[in-house]
Amino acid sequence: MKRLALGLGVAAIAGAGLAFVLTAPRPVAAERLEAIAATGGDAAAGETMFWAGGCASCHAAPGAEGDAKLVLSGGVKLKSDFGTFIAPNISPDPQAGIGEWSISDFANAMLAGVSPDGSHYYPAFPYGSYTRMTDGDIADLFAFMKTLPESKVASLPHEIGFPFNIRRSLGGWKLLFFTDQPRVQLASDDPQIKRGQYLVEGPGHCGECHTPRNPIGGFVSNAWLSGAQNPEGEGVIPNLTPGGKSISSWSTSDIAYYLESGFTPDFDSVGGSMVDVQKNMAKLKSDDRDAIAAYLKALPERPNGWE
Known part of the structure; x- marks a missing residue:
């Protein structure tokens, strides 16, 4: 029993040491x-x-x-x-x-x-x-x-x-x-779509709100930009992929114009937390808004992430 207890103690110490090393900031x-x-x-x-x-x-x-x-x-x-x-x-x-x-x-x-x-x-x-x-x-x-x-x-x-x-x-x-790899693998090598991917997946951090998360805060696999429950209140954050109803019928020019003006194709206006995002996007060059729109239209279809 003493040897077992000693072995368990050593294993526990070794495990704690390994965890300490693995969780160190890099x-x-x-x-x-x-x-x-x-x-x-x-x-x-x-x-x-x-x-x-x-x-x-x-x-x-x-x-x-x-x-x-x-x-x-x-x-x-x-x-x-x-x-x-x-x-x-x-x-x-x-x-x-x-x-x-x-x-x-x-x-x-x-x-x-x-x-x-x-x-x-x-x-x-x-x-x-x-x-x-x-x-x-x-x-x-x-x-x-x-x-x-x-x-x-x-x-x-x-x-x-x-x-x-x-x-x-x-x-x-x-x-x-935590990874620096692309969130989705796209077949297209179109420079416009690649620029849009960079802006959306990188500095734009759109997935932080528009992608569902698991119980410990990680993105749900294969659900990129498919929408999520609103973490700050009632309602949902829209599905941005062609598989959702939110913007699936919009053209690339519709999406780009929305980011510039805040108006939808139906002449509704931006609301909620997206108001600040749209105001930021309006300050970008038109080519960048066009690139974001092209990337969103190139995404694989996903069902709504909150369902």
């Missing part, structure tokens, strides 16, 4: 960080990524409009089954925001979900999508964000209870669900 490789830093970054190009990535939608103060949306003081609350996440201040303020971050700090956050202090970020910050962004777009976005106004508003802590407040456990979540 920053971006040093060589890639050096390459990102070497690009220098173009703030003008970075503005496109800022709007494509919806940065202001979460990180501007709740209800901000106009120029106030460029003051990234944080405070928006994102409700979920795991608690309420509160977007932090990411303005260039050196104390309250990210003014003291290096480009490597920023790249690690965006591409690996790792904070400057080496801990995991919660995936409410959609690094699971941002990880698909190119080195140049990361550098450009960082350059643009450094031009924005500073805010001294302190970030609020997330309202997360046990066991979800154990950040180390996110390493296990990343092992299961």
Whole structure:
């Protein structure tokens, strides 16, 4: 019995050690960080990524409009089954925001979900999508964000209870669900569709709302963009694939015009949380909106993900 107990103890210690190693945060490789830093970054190009990535939608103060949306003081609350996440201040303020971050700090956050202090970020910050962004777009976005106004508003802590407040456990979540691979494999090599795929699956992070999730927050396999229950209230987030009724009858020009104007082919108008998204999309070049539309029409059909 003593030998059995000893063996079980050793196995438990070994298992705990292995789990500790496997769940460790994994920053971006040093060589890639050096390459990102070497690009220098173009703030003008970075503005496109800022709007494509919806940065202001979460990180501007709740209800901000106009120029106030460029003051990234944080405070928006994102409700979920795991608690309420509160977007932090990411303005260039050196104390309250990210003014003291290096480009490597920023790249690690965006591409690996790792904070400057080496801990995991919660995936409410959609690094699971941002990880698909190119080195140049990361550098450009960082350059643009450094031009924005500073805010001294302190970030609020997330309202997360046990066991979800154990950040180390996110390493296990990343092992299961975190990947930089395409969300769908498309047969087409059309550059327009490829651009749309990049914008939707990467900076646009559309799947974060439009894809159903399993009980531990990972995307449901083979249900990409098929719609989901609204995590912040009643109703559903629409199915964007040709298999749903939401936009299946829309043409590519209908989709592109909706993203530009907020009006559907039936002259209804955008509503709910999509209002902010549409306002962001309206700031993109028309070619990018056309590319997003082309990608959505090229998706495989999926049944509604919430059913």
